[in-house]
Amino acid sequence: MDTLEAMRAFVKVAESGSFTEAARRLDVAKPLVTRAVQALEARIGTRLFHRTTRRVSLTDAGQRYLGKAAPALVEFDELEASLRGEAHGEVSGTLRLTMPVSLGVRYLVPLLAEFKARHPRLRLDLDFCDHLVDPVARGFDAAVRVSTRLEDSALTIRRIAASPVVLAAAPAYLARAGVPDTLEGLRDHQMLEVIAERAATGVPRVLAGDAALGAPIRANSVEALKGFAVAGHGVIRAPAFALAEELASGSLVRLLSDAALGEYVVSLVFANRTMMPLRLRRLIDHLALGMQDFAEVVVAPRARSA
Structure with missing residues (x-):
């Protein structure tokens, strides 16, 4: 033996x-x-x-x-x-995925539910977190990331969607601090900062970690900062998908919608493999197809007055 x-x-x-x-x-x-x-x-x-x-x-x-x-x-x-x-073309086994909380819960879970329904023998092991995860070191098949500066040379990156950068604040905050008319005007406002956030494509320097900007509240979670923004503590910068519900309800107001603020890219990151498992290959195609219209997530008009 x-x-x-x-x-x-x-x-x-x-x-x-x-x-x-x-x-x-x-x-x-x-x-x-x-x-x-x-x-x-x-x-x-x-x-x-x-x-x-x-x-x-x-x-x-x-x-x-x-x-x-x-x-x-x-x-x-x-x-x-x-x-x-x-x-024989059958999708089975276990897929271990990690993804940001807001994107995962609101947009990826419905797509994953469809994928699971099509492949009943497949098992899903999902991790929701807003910090950067190394999928190889943590044993994941893939990681969904919302950023563009993906410098992991040992990993394969597949872009599946994009979402515009949005600036927003609560009506109460704008009534107190005023509505900024330009990007430079944001220097006079309280900017809520995502810790260790990777800047989105095309984000102006005044929004991309400029030392002159004050940050009264910092967090490693967009979901957490959004709560502070709704409570009137400052201006938040986030992907449109993360703020869509609050903008639609009016609890947050979009700012400077005509400015060129760039975009966040949604990518699937995974290890280089000579033979990619069928389940991962099928999932990548399913997510890319399901998120074709993701960039068209519409947000409310910009604020014109306090």
Whole structure:
């Protein structure tokens, strides 16, 4: 037996407590199971079983090995089954994705629900967070990012949509501080800042982290800053999709809508692979198609007076 089959033999002996029963379950001769476990112990350099004439039990090392080997074999078997299905065009297995909270909850979840309905054997493992995530280091198949300065040379980047930059503030704040007529006029306003935000394409310098701008409130979440903006604490800069509901309801008012503020690009980032899993390839195509009209998310007109 090779190493993988030896692991299977070990797990069957551990589960059944018997070399004879393990051989029966594997449908092989008992001596083959015995030699496989012995070879595994020799390679590891420690005994995995206590053996007596009456019973077989795991050593401490055997317990630790079983804790890792059993789930690893299950995962391997699932992977093989998934690949066999993909070879016949069937989407299955697990897709692990990470995405920003606002974009994910409002726009991606409905698309993912459609995708899951089309592929019932697929499992989705989703992570919602607003900080930058390395999909490879965290074990994700892909990460959805809202920015443009994607400098990860080891990763593949697929643009799937874009959303214009929007400036907005609450009516109460504008009544108190006035409505800015120009970008330079924003220097006299309280700007709410997203920590470590990557600047959007074409964002003017006055909006792209200029040191002259004060930031009374900083946060690593657009959703959090939006709450402060609605409460009247300052001007927020965010993708249009993140503020669409508040602008539609009037709890935030759009500012300087005629100014060239640039755009945020929505991209799917994933590891370079010689053979991309079918489930990921299909997902990328599904999201790109489903978000074709994403840039047309309409926001309310700019404020003209306090």
